[in-house]
Structures are given as C-alpha cells and as structure tokens.
Amino acid sequence: MSYQLDNKPDNRVLVVGGGMGGIRTMLDLAESGHSVVLVDSARSIGGLMTQLDRTFPTNNCDLCTLSPHLSQSGRQERIELLTMTQITGMEGERGAFSVTVKTAPRYIDMEKCTACGECFKHFPDCVRFTPGLDHRAPTCMRYPQAIPQAYSVDMAACKDLQALVDICPAKAIVPDDTEKTRTIECGSIVLAPGAEVFDPKGLDYLGYSSQPDIVTSLEYERILSASGPTSGQLVRPSDKKQPQKIAWIQCIGSRGIQKGAQSYCSSACCMFALKEAMVTKERFQDSIEATIFYMDMRTFGKDYELYLQQAKERFGVRLVRCRPHSVVHKQGAQGLEIQYLPEGQAQQVCEEFDMVVLSTGFLVGQQTREMANILGIDLDSHGFAKTGSFTPVATSKPGIYVAGLFESPKDIPETMVQGSAAACMAAGDLSAKGILSGQEEEFPPERDISGEEPRVGVFLCDCGENIGGVLDVQKLADYAQSLPGVVVAQSVGHGCSSQSMERITSIVESEKLNRVVIGGCSPRTHEKRFQDTIRKAGLNPYLLEMANIRDQITWVHAAEPELAAKKAQSLIRMAVGAAKMARPLADSTLPMNKNALVVGGGVAGMTTALELARHGHKVYLAERSAKLGGNAAKLRKTLEGEDVRAFVNGLVEKVKASENISVITGAIIVDHSGIPGMFKTGMQVGPQMFYRQVEHGVTVLATGALGNHPDQYLLGKSDSVITQLEMDSLIEDKPEKVKSWSNVVMIQCVGSRSPENPNCSRICCQAAVKNALRIVEINPDARVFVLYRDMRTFGLSEDYYQEARQKGVFFVRYSQDAPPKVDQGQDGCVKVVFNEPVIGADLEVEADCLCLSTGLVADDENNEDLALIFKLPRTKDGFFLEDHVKLRPVDLPVPGFFVAGTAHSPKNIRDSIAQAQAAASRARTMLAANEISTGAAVAKVDGQKCAACLICVRACPFGVPFINAEGYSQIDPARCRGCGVCAAACPAKAIQLMQFEDDRILAKLESLFERMVA
Amino acid sequence: MEKFEPVIVAFCCHYCAYTAADMAGSQRLDYPPNVKIIRVPCSGKVDAIHILKAFERGADGVYVAGCLEGDCHFKNGNLKAEKQVQYLRKSLDEIGIGGDRLEMVFMSAGMGEFFARKAKEMTEKIRELGPSPVHTQLEQQARQKAS
Structure with missing residues (x-):
C-alpha cells in the first residue's frame, strides 16, 4: 500500500546527474520514503569519481568504497534510473513540476541484458570511447561495476547488424530502438550534473x-x-x-x-x-x-x-x-x-x-548551461548556479536545488554534504511526507521448518553462454541431485530473470524445500534478490546459500573445462553442505523513536532543528549557554555582503515559533544510553541544574567551535591589535574609526598551521579579503597589507581575492621560518616588520590597526565530555571524527549520530548551513522507518560456555561486548557490525556469528574434502 | 602416479578479497582452478579451527585474504587475521605440515589482477612443496580401503 502512496507525483523528486552528489541525494530521498527519478546523460551512473584510482586523504581505492553505494542505488525500490537521458522542457512550479525528458536509444533491452559481454567479444567495433588513455576499455561499461549493468551499442559503427543481434544469448539487442520522450511529474528538482x-x-x-x-x-x-x-x-x-x-x-x-x-x-x-x-x-x-x-x-x-x-x-x-x-x-x-x-x-x-x-x-559544461536555461534558473558569470549565503543549495527558482560541482568547484566530501542538503530541501517541497511502512513488499507468512530434515533444492543458472558455454549445466544438476539431502536439482537458465525466479518460488512451495542453493553468480550482487525469491515462497531468507560458479569458475577457468567442471562440483557440494547448516534468522526489530536531539543552538543546530521540525519530527534543541545564536551571532557580514545578524535573529525567531522544537537552554549533557533509534539522554538544566531526560531516535551534534585567541603579536596587550571577528563588527559599528586609518596590517595563519595547531582554519583568508575590501571601500586611501603564507581563497571566493588585489590591497607572502615582527609603536600604533620577497628587503609599517586572522579551534573541553558520554571518536585537534571522511562526512561512526557545522571542522556560515541541512536529511533516512532493524549477521553469545575472559571485549573493533550482571559476555545486536572477529577470538567458542557460524564454515570444508577421503 | 593437483582453500573477506576475485572474473583473468574460495565477512573472522580443519581434511595450502592495511571495513580485522596466520605458521612447522603452506595476503576490491596472480603463485608454490603429509596419509588410507 505504501508503494502506491510513494509513487505519486507529489512525493517524487527528479534528480539530474548520477555522480556522487546525485547518488547521495537519490539515496537519501529514497531512504526517507520519497520516490526519485534520476536522469543522467551518460550510459551509466557514477560520474567523475569512478574514473579516479584512489582518493585523498585516505588514499583508498575508490571503486571499493563507491561500488556498494552504486549497487545500493540499483536496488532501491523507489528509484527509477534513466540513463542516456536529458531534460528538454519544464513547466509548472514548486510542488507540481512537469519535466519532459528525452532518452537516447541504447539498442539494448536492459531487462534482458545480463552484461555477459558476448556482443563485445565478437563486435569490438561497436565499442564507444571511454575516458582514459588509449580510450578503449574492454567494454563500454565505464568501469567494471557500472550500474546499470548493461552495454550499449554504437549503431553507426555496427557493420553486420543481424550477426550482432544473433550473438546475444539473452536476445537483448533491439536494433529498432528509438529515442523516447516522456514527462515526469514531480514536486521538486535537484540538479547535480557535475562539471x-x-x-x-x-x-x-x-x-x-x-x-x-x-x-x-x-x-x-x-x-x-x-x-x-x-x-x-x-x-x-x-x-x-x-x-x-x-x-x-x-x-x-x-x-x-x-x-x-x-x-x-x-x-x-x-x-x-x-x-x-x-x-x-x-x-x-x-x-x-x-x-x-x-x-x-x-x-x-x-x-x-x-x-x-x-x-x-x-x-x-x-x-x-x-x-x-x-x-x-x-x-x-x-x-x-x-x-x-x-x-x-x-x-x-x-x-x-x-x-x-x-x-x-x-568548468560548467555547455549541456548544463542549456539545461539551466530550460529550467529558467540564474547562473553566475562562470555558469555556476546562483545561490545565497544562507541558502547554499537553493537556486533562484523555488523548488529547484543544486548540489556538487554545479554549485561551485569542490571536492567529494563537500559534494556529499550538498547532495544530502539538497535532498533535505527538495523533500520539504513535497506535500506527501514520506513514511516508510515496515515491509516494502507483501510476503506470505514464514513457514516454520524446525524439526524438518533438510530438503535442499539446487538451482543452477547457465547465464547464457557465461556458465553454459564452459560447463554442462545439466550434468552438474545431475551431480547435485546425487548429493545427500538434495530433493530437486535443476538448470534454470537465467536464474535472475523474473520467469526463473517465479519458477524457483513455485518449486520451493510444491517440493516443500527448506534449504535453497543457487549456483550462478556472486552473492555480492544477487544474494538479496534470491533471498527475496525464497521469502516469497514462505521460506526464511537466510536459508539460502550461493555457489559462485560464474565469476569464480567459468569466467576464470574457461581454458580448462574439465577442471572447471570438477571445481563446480566441489563448490556445489560445499554450498549444499553449508546450506544444511543454515538456520532461519530474524532481522530483529524495535520501534523507532521519531524524535531528535540536537546539541548546540548555533546556526547549524538551529537549521537542523528547523528542517527536522518542518518534516514533522519533535526536536529537543539543547544549548549550553543561556541563548541561541552561537558564533554567528557575533558576525555581521558575509564575504558576499549579506547581513548575518538579521539572518541569525530570523532563525532564532523561527526556532522559538516552531511548535515542534523544544529549546532547552543552559543544558549540560550528563548521561546517555540506548541504541540507535531509542536513545535516552540526560542533562542538567538551568541555573538550578535540574536533571532532565529526553528520549530520541537520533542525535545531531552541532556544538560549534571556539574563536582562537593565541598569545601572539600583542593580541590582548594593545588596543590596536584585534582579530578578524572583531574587525568585522568594528567596520560595521565604527566606520569613522576605519576612515582615520592610514595603514592596516593583517597577519594570516595566527595560531593555525603551526606546531601547536597544525590545521588550516579555512575561513581566515576569506575573512581577510572580506574585511580588506570593506576597509578600502570606506577608506580608499588606507593602505591594507595582508601578510599570508598561502592565500586559500578557494572556489568562487578567488574572485574576491582578485578584486582586493585590483583595488590596491597589498598581499605579501611570509614564510613560517621568518614570521613578521610586531612591536608597540608610537601614538598607539603598532610597528610591523616583514620581509617583502619580491624586492627581497624588509619593510616596516606603522599600522593603525593590526588585525590577526586567528581562526577557529575545537572546543576541546566540551567536546571531550561529549565524546566520552556519547562514545564518539575525535580528531587529533579535538573535532568530531566522521564515519568516512570521503563518503559519509555527516554521519558519525556511531549509528544514529550526525554532525553539523564547526563541531566537524572550521567552516563558514554557508557551509555550516549546508551541513546542517545534510544532517537533517541523514537523520530523516533513519527516522523515516517505523522500526529499527538490527540485521541478522550479528554475533551471539552462549552464556553457558562463556568464561568471561574479556578476550571478545578486547577483540571487538567497535567496543560492543561487555560482561553483564550475570557474569557473561553480552553483545548488543543493534551495535554489532557483524565482522565476527570476536567469534574467531573466543577461546571457548561461546560466540557464533550468525550466517557464518562455525559449523556452516566447517561444513563447507568437510564437503570440499569429502571425495578425497572417501 | 597421476600429476599432483594441490587443493588450496582461500578464505576471502567479503569487502575486498572476495570482490577482487569477482573482479578477476569480470576481467576474465585465468588462474588455476585449484583455489577454492570460502567467503567470510572479514578476514578477522577466520578462526584457527577453520584453518586447521582445512589441513586436517587434506588441504595442501590455505591462504587468508583481507583488505589492504587501513582499508578494513571493520577497522583492523585484517591485521588480526595476519597475527593469527603468523602464529599458525609456527604451529604448522612444529607439527610437520609446514608453515609455508599457509599465507596471509592483502588486496583491495579493485585488484582482480593481483588476485589472479596470487592464486597462480600460491598454486605453483604448493605444487613445488608437494602434497601435504596429511593429504598423502589420507590417500594411502583410501587406497588401502579400496584394496
């Protein structure tokens, strides 16, 4: 029933672009209960990132971290992928858009194509260009794990059409495929076309x-x-x-x-x-x-x-x-x-x-500019979508949002943040609020198989020529039939076709099978599908075992068919042996608490709270100080010249007016317990320090950072020495003072990029450029010197740096070994001596004002307490450490925890808002479910065998096991990640990892060697 | 006597090594069929009893394949596996099976070519070492039974 509600246009978002940003938006929306149509002009999704070898700063292989995301995107039920598709027209407005798209012919029926590669093997001429050096990859799938897993044909290059059609064992080639146009009705649009x-x-x-x-x-x-x-x-x-x-x-x-x-x-x-x-x-x-x-x-x-x-x-x-x-x-x-x-x-x-x-x-591509034109959104002079300082992902047109490189140049983590932020904003325009029902599909009740002898069914795919071309599948089925416990063994052609799956389901029912073995491709890609297949027949999905006879036999041993056949027998034997040991498992579930706790009442915290409240969640907004506003309350102008104070005041008013937000000021978090989806957090509140406990499903940390105040360059000792933050207010409040200045010196990286605080504070170069521009605006005669180590006006802020240079601001580089020297000067002035590398001489400037770019540092004391209470890791310099610095920059490693704003790392208001919206989106993906699923592959302890030796406690990479009051080890299934390290380490073998129990692994070994011993 | 074909068991972690094996498949990279893969969620899940059982039942070689250092999806299961393997190699030396028959290897999910090469190398190495003493013994027993 939920599916039909989901699929209405007022619950649908159109996402343009299948790179990392678009994929993130799509997954967030789908997981929050909305339906998504994703269009990409390329032949498969993945975008630029799939061309990278490894990514900074982890230097990991990309495909490994990306491909699970992609296969996830191929699987989601509320997602429709339209590759080779472009937008050709748009009508309507926010809440009710009607977008026309055009899909180029692929000449391949993707329902039928199994990505076997036969067509390419025989007709390499039809292969298109892929980015790369020799430009001709072995397939026109851009990378091995491409989604959709289908080839495409270059008809112009095809010389013998009939032969090409005939070579396809799946009959998937459609020579008369044509360009298709269709209209997509949706409530909002997210643009993530990349660059x-x-x-x-x-x-x-x-x-x-x-x-x-x-x-x-x-x-x-x-x-x-x-x-x-x-x-x-x-x-x-x-x-x-x-x-x-x-x-x-x-x-x-x-x-x-x-x-x-x-x-x-x-x-x-x-x-x-x-x-x-x-x-x-x-x-x-x-x-x-x-x-x-x-x-x-x-x-x-x-x-x-x-x-x-x-x-x-x-x-x-x-x-x-x-x-x-x-x-x-x-x-x-x-x-x-x-x-x-x-x-x-x-x-x-x-x-x-x-x-x-x-x-x-x-740079922004021509195709993207044309799309922007069709959609009627404003672009800046470089072709990037215009957004505001406080609306980082909203384009000029209501209901249309932007993420990733089309917003401005950026790297992957920031693209991921914007992808989630855009999902949050786009979901806000949908009138049907996404709600997930507990079950996606209607399944029959599960059959109780306890007490039954194993009745195994073996179903073997030929996968066209892929398996059938190397192995005699019928012979293998005959062999499987001879194995003890096997009731049925059949060859099923393409096992993953809907026809074959229906056949498997009906045989499981009619033969009363209680274990199923699939001999075919990899469980990595197809286990879920076959689990659903047997679940439809009333079997528990975990009573399945797969033998990978394609990827790990026929694809690699084609040259030795006899040995391949022997190995296939071994693999089937192993799978049957292991299947007999399979137990029905339950994904345990608990009811979800739909409330959220947001810690920190600055711009990030308030933004997250408002976004969650807008989607109907009750939010507890806990702020340590007596009032809302955070660091931004001290700021006046953004680099783009927008009024920060008015924005922050507006935000505070909205928070106070929201019925769904309960603001708790003067709150100090003191304790925390529960599992993701069911947390309890205690705090002491107000001057009287009353104890109060709130119950919530997710926690967002937006605790901010502190302005740095290092004891350097006479800061705090001379009235003429101030920080950039103070300068920001001073320009606004005392312009006459600014007018009186002859010389202003700014020093960058004060207290940053130093041995004590090795990181860059990210915001200072923009702050210096912003204030320098405002100073010369008010006082064109003032000489402003910016002493810097590297000017880091990244992205579009580079334009302001160039503007400042054109307007006569002096930018002088200094090296870390020879920093400027500052002394008390005359008449309240400050004497600054620095080396000017171009002329190679020291310069002395009597500065009326010395302005230090001191940046932000982590609120170490507060963060340490919170990290202890919530059991969260931090970086060396005290910021909260996210789950994956590249792909999950908002999720914290503990499920149910998210981070936004400067609690994550130094960043400006705009980036804080984007991350706050992203945190709301990530939180919604969890809160949308009515139940907390704790999975099945979890470690279970047999209390009778446990000697409480603590080995598992020490071995677990995630610190999950503990010794309970009864004196044996307990593992919280909700927090167990299922690696099985504890099970391997346990000397008493008191721990078993479900799905990978010892007897199941040993059964594989026993079966493998059966013939040798016999 | 027919040519010695070693039986080698490869415990592969789901996220990297097993994926690399699949990748070798998609790239159609040949390697000897002697290698039989058992999938585990993490190389750190491979227990001493699994490895020893393999040898007990006549495996001529075993290797555990995990993610590259720093890439383990479970933080450091791969390093735990390596420790376990190093320890067992000593034990295998002591009981006369030979520690050289057991190896730990690391690879990322994208390293299909490396997977195939490693499978080849391992097979060649075990072929040179000859059948494991347990394997020889079991075959003899089987032959006696038959006669």
Missing part, C-alpha cells in the same frame, strides 16, 4: 596536444587505476617505460592565468596533485621524483594540512612555488623540459622531467 574538466589543448606552450607524455591529472588517474588502460602499471604513454621524474603543474584552467581559463579556483586540484604524487611514490617506487609547481598550496579541508605535511615530510614530494613558463620537448632529448623562474631567483631554470601532469580545473 567538465578544462581541456588544455589550446595552450600550445604546455605541449599537451603534441606530447604524449604530457597528460591531465584525470588521465594520470586512469594510468594509476587498476581498471585503466595500463591495468594499473605506471608507464608513460610514449615508450611504456616507468617514468622516474614526474612534474605536476597546478591551476591549469583555473585562477585566470591561461587563455580560456576560468578566474576561480577549482578547489580540489591541490589535494588531487598531492595524492597522485604520494600514491606514485608509495605504490611504485619511492625513488620516483615527484615535483609540484604551484601558486598557493590550498589544503584547506579537514585535516588536509596534515596531508600536505605528510606529502612533504614522509614522501619527500618536492613543492616549487612558481608558475612554469613552458613545457617543451627538445629534439633528440628523452624527456620534457620545464622552464621556470624559482622564487627569489633572477635566473630562469630548465629542468627535465619524464612526464608532466597538468592539474586541470573544473
């Missing part, structure tokens, strides 16, 4: 189009990638030899330097280049020399500065601050010559490299 990458062909002095060994950073990524054209071997394109000396050149196509380049900073390239340099040295040879030519090293994200330090110190990556003049290939020479002028030197240097990587930036 294109700058093409350096036009820059002849870089030699990209003439020299094969000059590649873009994305192409270099493909060279490193295991699924790339060189299978992960680092070889240079010209001679297939491993390069020994590689240079990266930054800001290609960004920061307005070259012909056709954009003026903004692309934000991600510095980290990208550092990662590539480190991975190169780590994976291939430490002796490879890696050099990065850069203008400012912009490692401004959470812990990114530590990453930079690691690159320099641990990996010896060489960083050269300069902009190379050119890259040339001298005739007869082996390598490529880079000509550059090192900083502080008058002589140009020529240095030879084996390979050059151009760090190309992002």
